[in-house]
Amino acid sequence: MTRHGGQKTLKRLNTPAFLQIKRKHGKFFIKASAGPHPSRFCLTLLH
Known part of the structure; x- marks a missing residue:
């Protein structure tokens, strides 16, 4: 099986x-x- 996610x-x-x-x-x-936006513009709320 592959990882699709x-x-x-x-x-x-x-x-x-x-x-x-x-x-x-x-x-x-x-x-x-990121959802519909580019991943370079998103921030995480948890770390």
């Missing part, structure tokens, strides 16, 4: 700089669900 996490080292999170604290970060 994609992954819900993102590695912290690959997160955009505008999120201002600690990159070396933990390994993963919650990936934002």
